[in-house]
Amino acid sequence: MSITRRKVLAGSAVGAASLASGLAAPAIAANEPIKIGYLPALTGPSSSTGIGINRGTVLAVDEINAGGGIDGRKIELIVRDTQSDPTKAVNAVAELAQRQKVAIVWGPLNSGEALAATPLIARDKVPMLHPCWVDELIDVKKYPMAFRIAPTNTQVGGGANYYVVDVLKLKKVAVISDTTGYGTASVNTYVPMLKAKGAEVVYENHVDAANPDLKPELLRMQSAGAQAIMPWSVNAGFLSRILNTRGAMGWDVPVVGQTTLGSGQTKALLEKPENWNKVYSNNFRQVCFADGKLPERAQEFVERLKKAKIEMGDTLLWWIALGWDGAKMMGDTLKAAGPKADDIVAHWNKTKGWPGVYGTVTWTPEQHNGFPDSEVVMCEVNSLKDGAFNLAPGYAA
Amino acid sequence: MFASIVSYGLAVGAVYALIGITYNVMFSASRVFSFTAGMLGMLGGVLGALFIAKMGLPAIVGLVLVLACGAVIGLVTELLTVRPVLKSIEQHLYVLSTLAFALMVQQLTAVEWGTEAQPFPRLIPIGPGWLDQQFWLPMLACAVTIVGLELLYRKTLIGRAFLAIAEDSYAARALGLPETQLRMASFALAGVIGTLAGFTGAEMLLAFFGNQSILNFYGFVPVALGGMGSNRGAVVGGLALGLFQQAANFLVGGIFAAVAVFAVFIIVLLLRPEGLAGASTARRV
Numbered sequence: 001m002s003i004t005r006r007k008v009l010a011g012s013a014v015g016a017a018s019l020a021s022g023l024a025a026p027a028i029a030a031n032e033p034i035k036i037g038y039l040p041a042l043t044g045p046s047s048s049t050g051i052g053i054n055r056g057t058v059l060a061v062d063e064i065n066a067g068g069g070i071d072g073r074k075i076e077l078i079v080r081d082t083q084s085d086p087t088k089a090v091n092a093v094a095e096l097a098q099r100q101k102v103a104i105v106w107g108p109l110n111s112g113e114a115l116a117a118t119p120l121i122a123r124d125k126v127p128m129l130h131p132c133w134v135d136e137l138i139d140v141k142k143y144p145m146a147f148r149i150a151p152t153n154t155q156v157g158g159g160a161n162y163y164v165v166d167v168l169k170l171k172k173v174a175v176i177s178d179t180t181g182y183g184t185a186s187v188n189t190y191v192p193m194l195k196a197k198g199a200e201v202v203y204e205n206h207v208d209a210a211n212p213d214l215k216p217e218l219l220r221m222q223s224a225g226a227q228a229i230m231p232w233s234v235n236a237g238f239l240s241r242i243l244n245t246r247g248a249m250g251w252d253v254p255v256v257g258q259t260t261l262g263s264g265q266t267k268a269l270l271e272k273p274e275n276w277n278k279v280y281s282n283n284f285r286q287v288c289f290a291d292g293k294l295p296e297r298a299q300e301f302v303e304r305l306k307k308a309k310i311e312m313g314d315t316l317l318w319w320i321a322l323g324w325d326g327a328k329m330m331g332d333t334l335k336a337a338g339p340k341a342d343d344i345v346a347h348w349n350k351t352k353g354w355p356g357v358y359g360t361v362t363w364t365p366e367q368h369n370g371f372p373d374s375e376v377v378m379c380e381v382n383s384l385k386d387g388a389f390n391l392a393p394g395y396a397a
Numbered sequence: 398m399f400a401s402i403v404s405y406g407l408a409v410g411a412v413y414a415l416i417g418i419t420y421n422v423m424f425s426a427s428r429v430f431s432f433t434a435g436m437l438g439m440l441g442g443v444l445g446a447l448f449i450a451k452m453g454l455p456a457i458v459g460l461v462l463v464l465a466c467g468a469v470i471g472l473v474t475e476l477l478t479v480r481p482v483l484k485s486i487e488q489h490l491y492v493l494s495t496l497a498f499a500l501m502v503q504q505l506t507a508v509e510w511g512t513e514a515q516p517f518p519r520l521i522p523i524g525p526g527w528l529d530q531q532f533w534l535p536m537l538a539c540a541v542t543i544v545g546l547e548l549l550y551r552k553t554l555i556g557r558a559f560l561a562i563a564e565d566s567y568a569a570r571a572l573g574l575p576e577t578q579l580r581m582a583s584f585a586l587a588g589v590i591g592t593l594a595g596f597t598g599a600e601m602l603l604a605f606f607g608n609q610s611i612l613n614f615y616g617f618v619p620v621a622l623g624g625m626g627s628n629r630g631a632v633v634g635g636l637a638l639g640l641f642q643q644a645a646n647f648l649v650g651g652i653f654a655a656v657a658v659f660a661v662f663i664i665v666l667l668l669r670p671e672g673l674a675g676a677s678t679a680r681r682v
Binding site: 179205206207208210211212213215216217219220235236237240265268269 | 398401405409513514515516601602603605607608611643646647650651652654655
């Protein structure tokens with residue numbers, strides 16, 4: 001087939017027409033939904049957190065859309081289940097940022113996936129909001145569009161240290177971890193912090209989590225005069241062995257540490273329910289019972305969850321609240337600043353005392369970690385009711 | 398302290414010894430060092446917890462089902478990972494095939510069972526203390542297994558056929574012994590012993606997919622210490638390993654306990670490469 005001048009002209013006309021229709025797109029887009037890329041782990045080994053956060057996120061988006069959306073435009077969550085797999089998170093980021101052209105990325109919700117995905121989201125210049133604790137995930141120079149709506153690992157460890165040294169007034173502390181990267185890094189970070197607070201670390205060790213008998217370690221702690229045990233591990237087997245050994249020794253020492261201490265998996269491995277007494281795990285002031293009552297915002301949120309028939313018995317209130325806060329923060333931002341990336345980041349950089357259910361958020365251009373130290377608290381692990389825990393004893397109301 | 402070293406040391410040691418025997422039973426019949434032994438141990442705990450704690454079956458039914466599953470997995474191991482590579486055994490392809498199969502099963506367990514350790518039910522409500530089942534059950538299983546194997550190998554015709562295959566498979570075949578069937582029976586038997594180890598040790602080690610790598614390694618140590626193919630050597634090596642590991646936990650603690658175990662293991666192998674109980678075999682040239 002020969003190419004004639006007429007055919008070239010006709011082709012050009014079609015091209016011009018399609019270009020013109022492309023130029024007219026913003027007028028149509030004014031009514032189109034605003035897309036938010038959402039990267040939860042809804043399946044796979046780290047999915048229990050994702051499932052809880054997802055309930056809050058979906059509820060908030062439904063509420064925003066039912067209330068008229070963002071100036072008449074609905075929010076559309078483009079959900080990509082990372083399946084707890086960093087590779088899948090990375091692939092999803094490419095699709096969300098480049099093909100779907102989302103306004104904001106919410107997630108990934110787990111640190112392992114966020115570590116892989118954050119540099120890519122930063123490269124594509126998409127505003128990113130995430131709830132992961134690993135400190136390195138926020139760096140205003142490397143990732144100027146990434147913001148954290150949860151505490152950092154340093155804050156979490158600092159909260160536990162504060163409780164032991166300043167609330168319980170205990171000075172001799174045993175710090176133990178498993179031999180994983182998380183365990184060793186936590187001990188290496190938190191021990192100097194404890195010492196800086198004036199505590200004496202009488203025992204410090206990393207132990208293989210598979211070791212079935214931790215009695216030698218606890219005997220060493222006891223003979224060193226430890227007044228509190230601080231275990232840093234996400235391994236329920238390891239933590240339950242510490243608690244069971246403490247129970248078998250009849251040693252009435254408080255155990256203060258990470259949230260897994262209060263998980264259902266740890267509970268299932270206890271030899272006696274009493275072994276969970278005097279065990280305090282990280283939690284958050286806004287979603288803890290104090291004197292039998294939740295703070296006002298959380299109580300009102302629980303009522304809404306009940307009304308929306310959202311299941312709370314198999315998850316934790318702080319996970320749902322965190323999901324709700326993330327979506328609500330994005331909704332408020334889009335309403336105030338619109339869907340352009342630079343405007344969103346500028347708005348977030350000026351956020352001060354934003355009242356979430358899970359926590360109060362403040363960001364500045366120099367600090368994208370938004371969670372206040374004062375809201376990282378410890379709770380009594382054996383007090384779970386409706387997905388929330390009692391504040392550990394000793395805190396001022 | 399002494400009581401804790403002896404009770405935990407012997408109990409864990411008995412589990413290691415049984416895993417060592419599992420390696421040996423598979424090795425004797427095929428000359429293949431199958432890295433599925435730790436997998437069988439891990440499955441013994443996970444399947445036991447599944448049948449008894451989750452499905453609510455009586456303990457004895459659960460045990461029988463676990464052992465039956467072990468036998469079936471042993472047969473599958475032989476069919477899928479050992480038989481295809483026997484012809485080129487000198488290339489050691491079995492390292493890859495058995496390890497790959499074990500890792501596949503471990504990942505499947507992680508997906509279906511979960512990555513968190515889960516409790517194993519207390520079957521006999523005695524204890525706590527010395528009488529707790531987590532201490533004596535693995536030791537009882539180890540004693541029953543070693544006595545049973547001795548009786549099988551020395552008193553029965555099929556046991557002697559196993560020994561004949563282990564000694565010289567070509568000569569045994571020439572005499573008309575059904576080598577393939579005997580090898581399959583050995584792998585089924587190894588499956589039963591491996592899952593028994595995991596089942597009896599699970600109250601101590603918990604029902605946890607991660608136990609596979611620990612049992613694979615610590616179960617290998619008694620084989621290396623006791624001499625390849627020697628079940629008595631595996632029992633002595635396993636119990637010694639358990640006691641030494643637990644003593645090291647008390648004396649040095651933390652990660653140094655593991656370092657101490659590895660250091661002694663390497664020193665023993667340097668001094669006696671054929672193992673403590675193994676005899677160096679003369680090779681005809």
